[in-house]
Amino acid sequence: MQTLPTQCFLDLAYQLLASLPRARLATIQRRLAPLLQFDVVGSLPAEVSLQIFSYLPFPALLNCALVCRRWTILANDQALWKNLCDGRGWSWRQPSFKYPPAFTQSGLDAWNDSDDEGMGDSDEEAEEEELDSGFASMSFAGDEQVIASTSSNAFAPAPSRNRVSVYPPPNNKVYSSSSKKLATARPRAAARHSAPSLLSSVSSSSSSKPNYKLLHQTQIKLQKRILTSSYRLSALQTRGAPTNSHTNTIYCLQLYTYPSSGAQVLFTGSRDKTVREWNLSTGLVERVIGGIHTSSVLSICVYNGILASAGSDRKVVVWDLERNKVMKVISDHEDSVLCVRFDEKRLVSCSKDRTVRTYLFPDLEPQFVLSAHRAAVNAVSISKTLIVSGSGDRSIRLWDANTGKSLRTFENHHSRGIASIDFKPPYVLSGSSDKHLRLFDITTLQGWSTSPDHDTLSGSVSHGLGQAVLCQTCGNSGLVTLGGGGRQGPGNVHKNVLHRDLVRSVAFGDEFVLSGSYDLSIKVWDRRTGALVADLSGGHTGRIFCIGFDCTKVVSCGEDQRICIWDFAHGFDTSFINL
Template identity: 25%
Template sequence: METDPVPGSPTRPNLRLQATTFPGYPASSLSPSFKLDEGYSDDTRSQPDKELMPENVMMLPDWVLSQSESDRAELAYSLLRSLSTPALVAVVDRLNPLLHMDPVVKLPPELTSEIFSYLDPRTLLTASLASRSWRARILDSGLWRLLYINEGWKVDMRAIRNFEQEHAEAISPLTRRARPQYSETDLGEPKLKKRVPPTWLASRSNGGDITAEANGLGSLGPDNEGDHHMTDANERRNSTSTAPSSLPQPPSFLQPPVKSSLLIQCPNGTVKVNWVHLYKQRRRLEANWHQGRFTNFQLPHPSHPEEAHSECVYAIQFEGKWLVSGSRDRTVRVWDLETKRLWYRQLVGHTKSVLCLQFDPSPEQDIIISGSSDRSVILWKFSTGKKIHQITNAHADSVLNLKFDDRYLVTCSKDRTVKIWSRQELSVMDEDYPRICKGGGASYPSYIVDLNEIAPNMLEASIANGHIKSLKPYTHLMTVAGHGAAVNAMQLLGDEVVTASGDRMIKVWNIRNGACMKTLMGHEKGIACVQFDSRRIISGSNDNTVRIYDHVSGAEVACLRGHNNLVRTVQAGFGDPPGADEALRLEAQEVENDFWKAQQAGVPVDLGPRALRRAGHYSNTAGSRDPRNISALGAKIPPGGGGSSWARIVSGSYDESILIWHKDRDGAWSIGHRLRQADAAANAARANLSEAARAAVSAQAQQLQAAQTLLALPTGNGTAAAAVPVPAPAPAQAVEEMQDQETNDESPPSHNANPTSDPTGAQETTVVHDGHHPQPGPANAPNPVAANANPPNPQQLAAPNPQTVLPPHRQAQPPSSRVFKVQFDSRKIICASVDPRIVGWDFACEDEEILEACPFFQGL
């Protein structure tokens, strides 16, 4: 460096730099401070970074700023080399905020929420340990609400809004003055060094990070802890050990579980539901389903056996805290699921068995509709049980099933027809007025006007003159005939009605004109039950299978084999996330592409089932994607029907079992758990007994089992051993009387429930036509005490008669537990069977946190 004097001017140093090349910095000459705007900038610092520059930093002279970046870097390096070690550490400490950029702080909350939504919950919880800013964004309630919905779980938004309104706090002026300006959410945590200048704080407070406020964490004040700086996980782990318990903690699916509140308190006094907590509790509930953890209960409560139906229960439906049941004893009963007791008296009006029902407890509807073997349909007021209307002779034979919505009531019958009835007053100008379709299977009453054959001006004149009158509520609109056997089940959804019949066919009808839109075949025997969810049709049959069909193409996409008798009832929940149609279509197309590729490669995929079995391959049609297992092409849903990993199907059968089907890792359906109605009734009754009563039940069961073993042993002369005294739950005479009653029903079945004599299947038309089937034992007789049977009533245990002895051929047999109806929601399964007791499986397992969140959960 040299100093050259300049005449007429003050002396100043002239800096001359040698052309030196350093690694990472290209050699360059001096460049002017002004550059042509070419649409980009070499300055990699963003505007917020520039604002981080403190005001007390020394301003550099212009001649330094005019140098190239590489020259300035070399100058800075030379200056740093001249500093002492403490001064160098201070400079590095001041440079840390510039060198470590936290994207969560830089990006808007909407973008970070979208990014985080692609991560699984476990990864999110791990990432939340990075820093306070990460924790605030990851624990955002809106993010976990999106994750909840994307899992395919449904939620009752009306219940959530009502819950928030009930718990909202009205902030008074005194409370508002007493509240500090800023909520110190991190009070008590170790403080880090201050690295954020006031200018940056001002800009951040103006911009606002509203994520914390959305979580109820309060307004963010001066960030003295330096949330913008990413800390190490070990440091965070040490600091959180001193945090107060009031701080919101991330949910963890590891043990021990982290406690969390269902509500979040906002600074303005309002409360919001904590979706992080809801997600966690729903995940725990689903884990109970998969692992088979449950408790049993029964209706009525074991302490009140007098409230039970006197005969078998054919129909049930539950919603919220209410359950309605219909029985062979000709009554309809309303139960409170919280108390396991009758809500009010039994509803009497039918003269024969109640076979089907549906109810809506909402104040807008407040109705129960039931159908019976007496061919009638009765409407009851749900809140009071008062009969409000009756459709006498609704069909020519037993009413086997019914469904209704706001517009129509649809009934199906053993007389092979389906009928549509209005629920509101209808005029010919209404959209829901039936449109006559000629050439189909629908017939219409004479008072239904064919709008296609009358001119609009004539129609208006006829209405004005009173020649065409409005139809009263529950007026018959049309009759649909097309099945060749009894219509055992049906489902109403939108403008489509899906029916299942003993003729082995499923039909889809248009409810507005009665036209048959498609017919599905595949079952080998009569069909007993059906469900429709707009994408799939699920059915259970007398061929012991549950089958899944694609609604659009009619292709069979799965056949579930696990029962060994008639599948009487089925319900499915697939857990489709929002907008699943396109994803399902692409998934199905991928399976078909694999099929064609396998065929081109010479794999025997297009052979029939018998040829594949001869080749050593046993086809798995429960949803397998193996090209050799594909039985239909052109479906809009993949094999198995698609759905989320939480999907499940619950089916009940005459084999006295209930199967819970889950998806395995390959997406195929497999039996997760097998439940038995008799076991549930025994567990529910045993849970209500005292310790002494339980010991008596166990002793009686062991005694009876030992006696039966001795009776089966041969003696020296080849005869059976003599009878030993064993407790008998009921006299033989009572058993015979009940058997006679079962046989002499008011409308006995015309044939067995599982016919084999007719190869054409015509005799399967009444598979479940009336619900009446001769049983090997009485429906309402006391249960015998056996090792695998229900325990006796506590009143029976009070005074047992150990001297009663029955011959082997007169021993009372346990009543059949044939399952007639099952229904499940997010929390429980409830079953109706030959046993007059209604039993249930509660997967909440009496967990307080799950029970608190369950009112907001809905099914899949």
């Protein structure tokens, strides 16, 4: 028998099987099936298997975990999920389980469905229409009437994020676009938006060991909530409440996470001449910074333990938050300072006097005066060696921070004055008094806009370093005009999803960009396509002056003295997310 060829054995086996009844064949088939299945990945060394799985996207990993026990162990390996989190810039923060002091609701008004800088009521005509600043004239504290304008919150949502519900107003509402109805949340003692998650008891996040799969799935869940407009709306401040709150219009805000403790707070600047620091866990003011500005605080920037504030008193004040004292007062501008930004190396400010000024740390000695704009410079942003400024002259200018030279000028970037900008190289996001926003790649001249009119605008791009001049019509180099709404494709412009008034504040995120407008709404757009993914309204009764956001919430302030928090993390723990 052993000398017979293999084919003879195959033929013999087949004939034997063919002679059996069908029921017996089915039994043999079930017994043979495991012998025919071979788990190649599972049979490899774990290191090799993990290397194979490392090329899979997260949905595929979740499916792999359902195959068998061996694959479950491999697909749940923390190294795989850490790599996925690292690729998205998501990091684990060891949560602290110290509960905050008891919070009382006495300072909060009931919330009914009945806020980087801004101004109060408009009581004058805009300046010259040809060089309009992007804002209406506003009256500040004091006797004189000033036309002021500032940029959007340049806080880049990439470095900050988190917090949970700690103090729901009596009529706390949960919104979801899936039902398009309001569901009244069951009131909970001491439970509010997601300013840190404090409602966790013994959860998977309580372990001292990071759970990167949990981190990744939580981030994905937060993104889905944004896409479905599932949020809880609450007010950190309403007019006159809580005690020790701002007493006038709130122009600017920024979320800030202290590096040493990981605690996230909110800084706000107001027409009452003060900057206030809010504890997002308790909803109370923890610090009032005042006594230096003699008029409205129009812009703030917080970074690395330092706060800079700019005001209509023409001052830029730099504060040391740890020592709680003034580091320097700068009074070089000749008119209202509309925006201030800084990084590790330099501070940049812009003004109604049409200039941008730069100062070098640590002494903050003057460096450059950039004076090419023809109208008020409403917004400025900085990223390493590049400075971007936006003006009422409708242009955006790109500067070399090290030399002060103008690198590029984007004329007629909007059809009216530019009110706000945010900069994340190579992209510039801008909002304008033409009611539109625009995302633009300064290297490829491609991007998207909510305006259908860019095709007819003459947008020249000039280089200031002796290079050839590029002249292109805005939109002719890959610019897509979008109307948003239901994540529709390019070219579908629907007026009902666009802003109906000046876009006062814009902010960059990794997946989304946000815009806040005088039309009392905040809109969330897909960063890549420009499609509208969420429309947040009902929070403000006055114009929105500033917005900020992280992966768990959106915050806004405005002329109605409200600070609104749109919480997308309600109901689950986010204390382990590094904001």
